[in-house]
Amino acid sequence: MASNHLYLVDGSSYIFRAYHRLPPLTNTRGEPVGAVYGFTTMLWKLVEELNRDESPTHLAVILDASSKTFRNDLYDKYKAHRPPPPEDLVPQFPIIRQAVRAFSVPCIEEMGLEADDIIACYAEAALKQGWQVTIVSSDKDLMQLIQPGLDLLDTMNNRRIDRDYVIEKFGVPPEQLGEVLALMGDSVDNVPGVPGVGPKTASELIRTYGSLEAVLAAAPEIKKPKLRENLIAHADNARLSRELVRLVCDSPLPEPLDDLKLKGIPPEPLKAFLADQGFRSLLTKLGGDIPPPPAAPEPSEADDPPFNHDDYVCVTDEATLDSWIAEGFSAGVIAVDTETDSVDATRAALVGVSLATAPGRACYIPIGHGGDGLLSEAPKQLPRDLVLAKLRPLLEDEATLKIGHNLKYDLIVLRRAGVDVTPYDDTMLLSYALDAGRNGHGMDELCNLHLKHCPVAFKDVCGTGKSQITFDKAPLDRATCYAAEDADVTLRLWRRLKPRLAREGLARVYEMVDRPLVPVIAETERAGIKVDREELARLSGDYAREIMRLEGEIHALAGRPFTIGSPKQLGEVLYGQMGLAGGKKGKTGAHSTDVNELERLAAEGAPIARLVLDWRQLSKLKSTYTDALQTQINPETDRVHTSFSLAVAQTGRLSSTDPNLQNIPIRTELGRRIRDAFVAEPGHVILAADYSQIELRIAAHMADVPALKQAFADGADIHNLTAQELFGEVNRDTRGRAKTINFAILYGISAFGLAGRLGCDRGEAQAIIDRYFDRFPGIRNYIAETLNGARETGYVTTLFGRRTHFPNLTSKNMNERMGSERAAINAPIQGTSADIIKRAMTRMIPALAAAGLDGTRMLLQVHDELVFEVPEADVDRASTVIRTVMEGAAEPAISLSVPLGVGIGTGASWGAAH
Template identity: 75%
Template sequence: MASNHLYLVDGSGYIFRAYHRLPPLTNRHGVPAGAVYGFTTMLWKLVNDLHKADGPTHLAVILDASSRTFRNEMYDGYKANRPPPPEDLIPQFPLIRVATRAFSVPCIETEGLEADDIIACYVEAAQAAGWATTIVSSDKDLMQLVRPGVDMLDTMANKRIGREEVIEKWGVPPEQLGDVLALMGDSVDNVPGVPGIGPKTAAQLIQQYGDVETVLASVEEIRKPKLKQSLIDHAANARMSRELVRLKCDAPLPEPLDDLALKGLPPEPLRAFLEDQGFKSLLLKVDGGGNDYRPPAAALPPVTAPATARPAAPEAAEQPAFDHAAYETVVTEEALDRWIAAAIAAGAVAVDTETDDIDCIRAELVGISLSVDPGRACYIPIGHRGDGLLSEVPPQLPRALVLERLRTVLEHPGVLKIGQNLKYDLIMFRRNGIDVAPYDDTMLLSYDLDAGLRGHGMDELSVAHFGHAPIAFKDVCGTGKSQISFDKVQLDRATAYAAEDADVTLRLWRKLKPRLAREEATRVYELVDRPLVPVVAEMEMAGIRVDREELARLSGEFATRIAVLEGEIHALAGGPFTIGSPKQLGEVLFDRLGLKGGRKGKSGVYSTDVNEMERLAEDGVEIATKVLDWRQLSKLKSTYTDALQAQINPASGRVHTSFSLAVAQTGRLSSTDPNLQNIPIRTDIGRRIRDAFVADKGYVLLSADYSQIELRLAAHMADVPQLKAAFADGQDIHALTAQELFGEVNRDTRGRAKTINFSILYGISAFGLAGRLGVDRAEAQAMINRYFDRFPGIRDYIAETLTAVRDKGYVTTLFGRKTHLPGIRSAKQGERQAAERQAINAPIQGTSADIIKRAMARMGPALNAAGLEQVRMLLQVHDELVFELPPEDVDAASAVIRAVMAGAAEPAVRLSVPLGVEIGTGQSWGAAH
């Protein structure tokens, strides 16, 4: 059992992060000291705070002694391209060494060795002594050292890096990472690698062959001519690069392990150093009780698994009560600078925006709230104008000044920005010229942890996790005709409301973020959902042009057809009634016309939902068919052809739909205003509505659609040889199913096979399939049985999935997305059966959603790398992406888009079936689809 836990701080990483983290500062002697101050605050936080969760017993800061090491003897060009450090950073290097020693922490460096090598030597020694080790860094070279008992801590992202995280990032485990780094090279360190091999190709080669030497020995097996030739031509460089990236771990230790014992923060010599530098805020901590470190008395358990499971922040029980009176209204530059400094020192800040409209494309910023600790929050008004013409504008700082000062925090790579539904805030800041990064989103954290258990809005999460109901918007702005916009709210009430939002968001982050690794949700959050936030923000800002005249023409045509249908329905009903009234429609169908099968709910009203109407229509009841047509046309007219005209933004001339990132349980995106997911896909009416979505002048629209992706994923996940072979060979999958089930392929059998293929994946019953195919229940059951006989993998997948969901209460996608299905344990048979149907489909549909999200996140960088900056992604609907681009870019863009979509699952997930992508172009979405 390990009794010691060694922390090794990559000093160079800390120094440069600290340098870029703060604006230029000088100490009281006039010497540049921004990096010194940042380094000092970061080291303080590590030494004084981290022990509460992780218990370091030994600590050292490791530095580079000089720029020339044994690697330069191997290869004179090693690190030759690195620019010299910034001029104002050079005098800070010796001060940082003094600062480290002032903390009574060893500061270790050795001539001829890089800091990474010294760290490797200490890791080996600590492992031999049975100690746990944490490397405080995010450097890729150091990831080679991760193993049971050794993890990394990225303090900028507040994230632990264990074996699983290395595999997620690089596609290979830590012990093979050096081979990947050798093949891909490193332009910063001037490690040559092999030209033409990037991270993805390198990972694929090492996954297949194991190491660099085996790759070079197997070069004749490589089918890609350019790759093969490059490996042949640059084999010597590959071997040399492997030695350059190999960490030296057998050098003598500069100081014994026991000499690295953490002694806490003794006031001296720390106080003397802080006084000399003039770091007053840190002096207050020394003199005012901020130092609460005590070395742990008890032995610590060994680190036997990736340490990401350990919480990085205190749980809610340790947090103070909500106190609106404690929130600050920031109306002076001094106060603003104080909050900015506090956010930078904390390294993480919750951010929320207040606006005068819920539409983030039309809205204007009214204020920004920040929170750096539970209970410690502020509101910065910038757009309040008073309630009424005669009311005075309240005191507030100039908008431009506030935004420019906040830019230092919001764009700071060393400060994590935390938001709740951050997409909205990203859009507001981007519209004001600020790119927020890095970031976390508490809504997505909740979504990836608890999908299916609750909603993920801030108010609901606050009640669920803290038992606290935040101030409601209506309590601040009113409702109905008396409602006011937020820019007219008095500052004291605005501060209580807005600062509380930031406070709740920070507390949620502290509550939810530590659960990611413990509950195995890191993969889907980091690889799928979080990267999508700025991508979707860009799509919403881009919008899409719609043809107002075409919409008006369609509205008129639909109105005429609706009127005709109303007349026909009234005639069939024997008199007029309100078709849109379920009560009147039920009475007409089951009382006046005497149709069979009517069922009443608790209210005594007949059900006329879509299932009931489709049942009647399938029985040949003409009035039911016409009511369904009337409903569809009425909905399409009100939702699209009428509403879209009102939704055109006057400034852009485009419609800007709002994509929802955390609504659908399976992980799919949804959209509102307009809801693009509900446009009929295979009907003439749906195509005509799509025809109204058009390209700008001089551009075309391109539609890229995954072909039968859910069937392909089912073939992979259920391991069905016939289906996998058919997809690999490009066969007609529905024809193959028809041949397997019915012994022949014609239009009728192929149509039935298509219905069965999709229905099985939705857990359909014999009764449901009978209704869809127009056969009796026994024949439908026989078809299902025959399907399972031909494709036993599907039957086994369904059985295994249902067994797992009954045991765990949730199902997962290939990327680890959980869909909780509490109904699986319901006492009501109907609820259980519905949950079973969801359980069968959710892993497949959810994996499909994960894959297209990964494609979306990768699309922009891939297009830009190909010189296709004018190609813009506008829409995502189900399995389809819609782009706007110049006609001359269609061929090049199609190749890039197809490649990104086809390879979106890799390297995190390797599929045994190819992902087909169908691409079309045209002046309208309808023509391209």
């Protein structure tokens, strides 16, 4: 007979998570029930998943009965800074108790004890009887209980918390965690601890000396004077803190263990509760129905006070900081922004943090400002470590939703400072999900658009040009106006944008694709990729010599030297001096020397045009990559850290800047050589995993083209198939033309455009397009239906529901309108491809961790390719996991009718992996 397995749910954390994750809701009587609804769905999901996967035998939800416990008798200031719960949450507590009982699950609370103590008592009693115990919580205090037979389940991050996790996070095993917690204190619960002792110092002390008492006994011998003084002066507080964090394990159980036995969920009590509260969607799961509840009101501009910089607070003392932190916990939803001395998040020093707890209610906490000159003193500000130690519980609290704008940057900066922000929303990505193609998603533009306010500009704080200063030199009054306003604007934008997601049907793509990607991209940027500086220098030298050779040949053909990089001088040589036939002209009347014109001249037999094109390519490779990359190597990591933009490309694709690693040309040998300079660390290899023809596969699915779907299912060469269908034979020439046609058709190319690519006349190109549509009518129907839908709605949609808007579809300008039509044809396909690789990235890190491949790091995303650094011994296992994740990335949300193929290569460099 299987042993008993008791699950103890930390109900308080569930309640606050539910309250802060959902908008305000009311039941049929007008009572607030947003937290009740969220709590009910979370508990239901937990019970269902446990019954399916874990088969618990006993379960109970544990709640706090009152705010006053025996700890208040020990220390009257215990939890004194914690604000009362929000007014609209208080009446929901008794309804939540009803919800638990509606599931026929015990709901246990006890006066004088906290929920953590009750959990500890039940855990101890169950372990003594040989039961397994799982505590559903991620509370660090409860981690003290971990031992053989007992673990924690963090449902927010879907992970088990065991002994190894505690050691990794706190540096000590669970049985010593209480000693660490006593030393570091807890600003949330007002456990005093020892001033100046944070988690790192506390764990180091306990590892060195073994216990709190041993640390205090050795305090006079500790070499660091400030630490020594604080340990001696605050020894009594440390001992008091140890008692405050110690969990009660021997109190009588309010209900016998056997009464916690799971007996299933009788439907009638639950159905009656759901009907009474008006929870229509949940009731439907039980086969019932009720009238839909009234919609919750949406915040309007009239709800928010006007912007007033005088109301913003510069926090420079500890009491004020504590007050703002308490206010943040009370608000439950806060905006967060960081200020630094650099735009490079992987190098930037943290200068300050701003918070907003309500519209118009914001502060700036400076921690890294210096004087603006050699003789000026740094302004008054709190110590960096103190501020971070106090902010960490708030920023990591799972019951407090953090709002950021382009939060990826802040996550990297704060992670480098030892803070992991969770949970979160990102207003930039909210705007991107809602309005891609309508407007940009920068904070200033959104502030003007949605809030009708022009925020303080960075140049107004730090200047411009040669006189520009970094933010750490900015005066605190101007820095506060700028930084606090950023947080204020972010919170106001969230109040406008978040309610639109559900109403406009866009929550799916935001929650399934965009939002989960933020910490993944942040970690990818932090990882960076190693670059061989010597190889880059060699390439720069090779390119320089080739550039000089080309310059000599160009000048010889021109008959004189001139500045090849000057369009004016080049035009004078080509069209004036050499008398070549000019094509299009610019606004000034001068003939164009752009790439299209030079390609035309080269095709017409002008060798100088081809030499200029080669010169331009080499000059760009040298300046943009081989020279620039050497200066962009981070001296701390010896790696290059690109920045991925999550809300720039209209179709949902990521883009790369500083440096741009997505546009390294790979069609020429000279361009491919640059990838050889991206190398693996010793003992590792670079692994490149590339989706094979993913856009053609998605097109075959979306357009429902049987011939293409069958070809992909059979693993056939799709370009050979197209060549056979269009030209009746397959050879190198027809396959090359078919490949061009396959991709060009998906971009809505015109006969004129295809003629240019194939080097044929317009009539032949049109005949090829017609023949293509005859062979694959599904593609023609897809294009027609996509354009018709886009003209009616103004947008197109990916398979995951991402919308891309095309305002110029109705433009009177023919070029604008036709350009929008071509983009609208391709956007659902390219956008779906982008969504799939984003989902693959989001799933990759946990999949690698689950397989024990923690040494494998994801370094880059380049179009349809993911690049990893893998220990040599793990290549085979990592390849299997990576391929499995990528091939299944669309599911279960989307079931494609064609398989996703993934090609994997490895080598000492990125170039060798291809």
